[in-house]
Each structure stands twice: as C-alpha cells, then as structure tokens.
Amino acid sequence: MSILNKQFNTAHDTAPFSQIKNEDYIPAFDLAIEKTKAEIDAIINNPDIPTFENTIAAIAYSGMELDRISNIFFNLHAAETNDELDKIAQEVAPKLAELANDITLNPLLFERIKTVYEQKDKLSLDGEQQTLLQKSYRDFVRNGALLDKEKKETLRQIDTELAVLKLKFGENVLAETNTYQLHITDEQDLAGLPEGTIEAARGLAEAQDKAGWIFTLDFPSYIPFLTYADNRMLRREIAIAAGRKAFQNNEYNNEENILKIVRLRFQRAQLLGYDAHAHFVLEERMAQHPLKVETFLNDLLHKAKPAAEREFQELSIFANKLHGIEQLEKWDTAYYSEKLKQEKFDLDDELLKPYFQLEKVLDGVFTIAQRLYDLYFHEVQHIDKYHDEVRTFEVNDSNNNLIAVFYADFFPRKGKRNGAWMTSFKPQYRKEDKDERPHISIVCNFTRPTATKPSLLTFNEVTTLFHEFGHALHGMLADTTYPNLSGTSVFWDFVELPSQIMENWCNEKEALELFAKHYQTGETIPMELIDKIKASASFMEGMATLRQLGFGLLDIGWHAQDPRHIDNVKSFENSCFVSTQLLPDVKENAMSPSFSHIFNGGYSSGYYSYKWAEVLDADAYAYFQEKGIFDKTVADKFKENILSKGGIEHPMTLYKRFRGKEPSVDALLKRAGLIK
Structure with missing residues (x-):
C-alpha cells in the first residue's frame, strides 16, 4: 500500500511530500x-430507505482519500512537473473520468438521490443541507443521469477523451514556453532594460554555462523585456515567439486539440439537452445564459471603446513623436505605454520596485489579513514541502486556534507552468463534530532574487500577490459542513470577488505604509509616489478593458454556438476580435492555442467572470471606502457573508446580505476612469 493511501503521520495531517515517489x-x-467504488456501493446497497444522511451526505463525504491524492498529484503536476508526471497524468486522467461517470451515471444511486429530492419539502433541512440536496440532484442530471444506456456510453467516451485532450493542451503550452530562449551576446542589445532584469538574464545564461544573457517566455523575464528593451527587432522576436506558442508546425501544435475539445464539448451539451456548451456551463453561474454574458460584455465594450480608442491614438502620436513609429505593433504597446506613463506621472516600475521587497510585501498582506480578519501567520519549518523554495505557515486566530496551513511558492522553475494561482491540498469541512481545517497554497512566478538584490516586485506582481492571497483567504476562512460546498466551491463568476477586492488595498496609503519600505534604507514609500500610483491606477484602462473583453468574447465565441463549421483556428479567432482589435494582426500568432484558461483550466464559457467580478469588487470596495478600509464592521460582514460561506447559498443572496443591495456597474466604470 502506497504512503498516499495511509493516514499521514504528519503535522496537521499535511502531505508528506518528501516521502512520495513518482x-x-x-x-x-x-x-x-476501488475504495471510492466500495463507498458508493455501500450507499447503493444500504437496505434502509434513502434519507438525506445515508445518501446525500454520504455521497458528499465519499471518495475523500481519492480527492486528497488527486489534489496532491495535480497540484504538483502544475507547479513541479516532469516527463514522468506528465505520463502519469495521461494515464490517470481517463481513469478519473471513468470513475466520475460510473458514479453520476449509476441508475441505482441516482434513484436514491431522486427519492430524497422528491421529499425535499417535507424534510427539516437547514440552508446548507437544502443547497447540497439541490446540488447533488442537479449534478447528476447535468452529468447524464436521465440519459438512456446508449447515450450514457457516448457521454463516457466524450468525458474520457476530453480529460486527455485538456491535459495534452496544457503540456504543449508548457513545453513551448520552456523551449524558447532569446540568447543575447551583444551588450548593446540590453539597452533600456532594468539592472535587475539584466542580472537575472545573466544568471540564466551562467546556469547553462553560456556567455551573455538569456531571456525566456516566463513572465518575470518576458514582460520586462517587452516593456523596457529599446531594441524593437528583439522585442518583435520575443513577442512573436510568445504569440506562436502551440501554434507552430511541430509536435506541440494545439490547433487540432482545440477543434476536438470544442466539438466534444458541444456534442456533450447537446447530448444533455442544451443548445451549446456555454448554455450548459452558465446554468450554474450568476450570469445564467450566454445572451446575458454577450450583453454584459458588449455593454462594457460600448462604454470602454471610446476611451480605448482615445488612449490608442494618444499612444500612437507619442510613439511617432518619440521614435517616428508609423504603426504601433503588438511589441510596441507595453514599451511606449511605460514611456508615456513615465512622462505623464514621472513614475515607472523601476522607481517603485525598491519599495516592494517580496518578504515585506508578504508581511504586509499578512498584517492586512490580521487587521481585517484576525488572522496570524507564523512561518514554520516542520511542515513538509514539495520544493525547497516553498514556504510554509500555520495560520491561527486571536485565540490561537488553527485556521489553516498555508503554502507559498513564488518563483519560476522549469517544471512550473506560467501565471499565478491559488489551490488547495485539503479542503475545510466538518465531520463527526471535528472541524477539519484547510491546507491552502498560492503559486506564482515572481522576479527571483539575484546575487546582489532580494526579490523586488513590480507593482503588477504586488497586485498579483494580493489577488491570489484573496483567493487563499476564501479557502482559509471556509466554515461549512460539506467539503464540496467549502471555500472556493462557488459559482465561477463569483469566485474572483474575494481575490479582486484584495487588489484595492495595494492602492491605499494606509495599506502601502505597512509594507512598502525601501529594501536598503527602510524608508517608507514617499507620499508623492503613493499619489502617483493612485493617479496612474486608471492609466490605459480603456485599452486594458478592451483586451479583457476580447478574451471574453473569444471564449463565448468558441462555446456559445455549434463549432462544427469552424475548421481554421486563426481565422475564427480573428472574427471574434473584430470589435476589440486596435493593433494589426500578426499572421504568425494566435491566442487560442495557448489560452489555457479556457482549454485546460476551468474558465470555458467563464472568462467574462473576471470583468463580472470586477463589478462586484468595485461595488463591494466602495462600501469599505465609505466606512474606512480597515473598518472591522464591514470586514466582519465580508468575512461572515462572503469568505466563510463557500457555496452554501446563491452568491447574489450572500452579496446582498453583505452589501444591502445588488451591485452597480457604475462603481467599476468610475474606478476605471471610463465615466465621470
């Protein structure tokens, strides 16, 4: 028996990473x-009449050993993978898809659920139990419980194929990210780049026994190069390399995978009686229907586009005046935006970075969590890690009760996918009068320390840390009975509210003064820099909004219709971008082949939710601003009604209980400077 199948003899039942072998x-x-199947069989074969406890609750607590192993494995597959783990994932994914189908397509199990569901009005269930009952019945129906035998078999085949295709998509993107390097040997080609970026690039070259400097498609390397490098041809080279990830004529091309995924998703939705994949997905979202999403996105587009076009014209004139650029290209906007921001606000990231040492920013976010939610973070060394760079913390309340275990993994590595995310190794739940506390992790790809400097974050990296920490709070403060309603187990267009609202504290003097201290002198960030951060907060917001809306429209384009007529990924994508495109098309590039959010992550038909949640977060933060950003009454209401409740009630019900009203889009438009 593997160590993974035994009770972990570790602090707080944490994963014994160092003892696990591939x-x-x-x-x-x-x-x-096999154990999960036995647990399900025991529920089915229970001779007693079906009740909430012996059926609905029993299903909710089944398969927990398997969930635990899956959490450990797939989190490592994202943060610390290798060829061996890739092979294991390809073998395991279809087995898990088959088991899920074995459960949701079992007619005897569904009959028991249906029996309890049909008595729901006569049962004395509390709110959480009612939600679990509704969710259990709906999950089975949405996963084929009402289909005939032949259609159930088709559904099984689709789900197995999709599980493998999605994994393959993600592995291809990671392989393409890892394959590309821009190797510079002429020092003149580094002109414009910050000292820390140059030093990191030299370190990458030295690690490979090469002379010069190496830049990669990892964000801490790629973004500064695109933003600061004066050499336009090299900016062009690395930008095109990033845009053609998994869109090249090689073994990692994702075009065929995309067409297969969207067709299978459509086929699955039709099989279950839905018009298209988006109709299926959105039934379980606040938005509810693709038409509502399209209306929401197009309404924002109508309001943001004039501002975006003004910004683009201003940027074009500026680039022409500065360097005679006739036509802005994809590899120009970050560079000239940064130059224009410096001119308008006398502010650039290099001026700010000395005040954002990673350790101090982390202490700052902990202090903010303490002031708002009475959480205390203590770094510990006795909790096992999956990599030496991971940091581990015990999180306690003011009475020294354990609230959560927290893992933080901050720097890029070869086996880690790009971006930043929050995840969990173990959810919170209550069973047999014991409150099992969660094990939460955030994974990022921040600027590494160098030989002469600690890790100094860009302001964008600071907001990313706050964002992921907001997700972490949602997981850590969970207070529910059933694991499948706990923490971030909420409607997908609600899950970004706790993360996005946290970003607001990065712009506030009261918060910045807690952690923005110069790494050499200890000087607190000067008030003039704080004023400039606030003044520049909505700089180029129209263009940024247009970009996000483009991604949302692309996602809904792939998933809200019958995709079987689509045979060319690039031309379809271009048709989706018509209303949001400001820059000329780059023929070698396509977004979809590396759009992991919708083809490998959980955001298919849900990318709009970033903007949707911005509406919620702007409206919710306006409440904090009215009362004070550290006001305990508002913080307690947010903790009690949003952060602790998971998915036990409809999100709008929870939101209105916190805010006293439905959210207004005006708060977002004002914050973004799109309306007065």
Missing part, C-alpha cells in the same frame, strides 16, 4: 478508486 501515484490512485 512510482507511488498509479497504485495509490488505483486503490483509492
């Missing part, structure tokens, strides 16, 4: 799958 995973998954 060869442990397949046997552990196989045994846990």
